[in-house]
Amino acid sequence: MARKKEIGRDKILNIAYKMIIRDGVESLTARNIAKEGHFSTQPLYLEFSSMDELKEEVLDKIAENLQDNVLQKEYTGQPLIDMDLSYIDYAQKHQNLFRATFVDGKLGSKRISNMLIDLGVKKFNDQYQDTDYSEEKIVNIVVANWITTIGIASLLVNEIATFSRTQVINVLTAQINDAILNDWLSKSKKIPLFDVKDYKKQRKSINA
Known part of the structure; x- marks a missing residue:
């Protein structure tokens, strides 16, 4: 039976979203996200091809929250x-x-x-x-x-x-x-x- 991922895409996005709202875009680095979430950078790069992809999805969350x-x-x-x-x-x-x-x-x-x-x-x-x-x-x-x-x-x-x-x-x-x-x-x-x-x-x- 495959192990369930503990650090998934949604969790990483939620952490990044809270960080950018609180600290601004400069805070959004792989190292800082990993530190905030208490995990290594490995799950981040398994879920996202790049930091640019992650930032785009965070931007979508910001736009959605503003609109709704x-x-x-x-x-x-x-x-x-x-x-x-x-x-x-x-x-x-x-x-x-x-x-x-x-x-x-x-x-x-x-x-x-x-x-x-x-x-x-x-x-x-x-x-x-x-x-x-x-x-x-x-x-x-x-x-x-x-x-x-x-x-x-x-x-x-x-x-x-x-x-x-x-x-x-x-x-x-x-x-x-x-x-x-x-x-x-x-x-x-x-x-x-x-x-x-x-x-x-x-x-x-x-x-x-």
Whole structure:
């Protein structure tokens, strides 16, 4: 009878996930994961072909947690605004992860950025049910909204500025209204983080 693996893939992923949330991406080395889990590095390399593969799967767990739990909190009863506020609170609570993903670029963020657009589109449609905007316009509004949200989070996390919750809500509301009226992103060719063209290609491949 084959022996049951004591150190499996899920256990390693859970350890790595907790480490990156707590200590940031720099902590995610094979040696540190093994030390945290009280095992050798051998099980890690048996389960994953490389550290890059492990990091990609950790990134998937982060994106899933953001989508299903973190960004589902209610503050104002306005789904899109509530999503923004949830993200800002999360960024302040998990500053190492926020910086690694959206500031320092140490952790690949395309998976997360596409998830943020997907969720933002859903929240926009929940908040603005009586509109008939095209999908392209809604995506542009959501991308503009995320640029503002991440900008506010960066200012707060880096202690460059302080805002009351009311001020943050007012800025976000004004930005959304401006994006609805002006749709300035439709005139832009590319935004490195939220690449709308890349996003659309990925959505088409998923829906094909």
